[in-house]
Amino acid sequence: MHGDTVWRVCVMHFKDAADAEDAFQETFLKYSTHGEKVFETDEHRKAWLIRVASNCCKDMLRSEKRRAMPIGGEAELSEVDSDIEHSAIQPTEHRAEEIIDVVRSLSDPPRTPVYLSLYEGYSAPEIAKMLDAPVNTVYSWISRGKKLLREALS
């Protein structure tokens, strides 16, 4: 029941459908090697998947940056990045794409904490546990993130 959840996390990080799909598959392949770990509840499983998906996306983004950085030079967009992207969001959902673009424009953090709080409804302690961060830091991220979103969306 968590395919949509994982997909949304990937879409939140990647505008391009192919990148989102790579991250999506990577997440479930990581789950496949999770072995015998037993999740206490389905919510526990969902939280684990969100965390792994988020980490997969960040790893991919870091890798893209490293690939684009010539030795001793400024970071540039690679040829791959300059390709016309195929959006991960349905073409009819223009308004949704605009809003999600604004979310993507945030640095991370606060992007992921704000998403988990505003959309997924997690509390700050829950987010702190998922992201392995101090709870007060999470409050600070959420507060800053909401401010940035309000400014961008207005």
Add this chain to the structure above:
Amino acid sequence: MMMDESRRDDEAKMQDCFGDADHDLKALLKDAFDSVRLPDDVYNRALKTVVSASDGKSTASVLVPSRKIRTKSHSLRFAYGMAACLILALMGFFGVNYVTTPTAYIDLDINPSIELAVNRFDYVVGVEAINEDAQEILEEANVIGKSSTEAVEELMDEIAAAAYAPDDSFLELSIASDDANQASVLESDMDAIMRNCGYSGRCSVVDENVRIEAQNNNMGMGKYLAAQELIALDSDVTIDECSHMSMRQIRDRISLCEEQSEENFDHVNETNQGEGEPQGYGGNGAGNGNGYGKGGNKHGHYGMRHSQ
């Protein structure tokens, strides 16, 4: 995550963070992200990847490539192995059984005889060598996680490469499913393969009971029905003998029996002209209208356009 005193404090802090003005923000995000749903094609490709990865083999050839060119550092790694059922529980809206349970079976009978178990999305979730020759084929072909048409085409390539199927081979593709719609779709898909494969052959939908009987006799569905047909024409033939024959051999024997029956019938008619009771020959099978199969076998089509 349990409610406790500290959580109530945290809830209060969150309320401070939010306030009424943030409800609009939440609503905007909810509308935006609610419209983001896992696409079917993404789901299906991930399913293929995961099911193939469960074999512990590289699935690079299975993955439908993304539009962008991937560098090695960006490519997916497939060196994971696990029971596919664990991961499939998380795919989309469906539970484990919904995705991994076979809902249809496709038997290829040439010699060798191979059975594919296919799920409701027409992807292969299981494969079985019905006879020994099929073992060799399956050792070369990795069809788990592929679409049914890809799998059948790959198996036929391997069968041809292994020199099991000379040009005059007869290919029987049989489909069994409790889902009439799926059976119809698969029949259409297999029919298309049949038209392009270059062999004589037949594609048909059969009853689930036929599959069970065929399994009991270590035969594919199509071969089992053909064997029954031959035995009805020639009672000296045993089911065990048929299991060791190729489809071409069985079909040739059936044709021979039918020709002999027609000759006998003609002879009897000539002999009985004006002599009273005709002896007849009491044949069955050949005179039931469709010429092939009996009992629950919906006749697909006979690939005469491919016969030599």
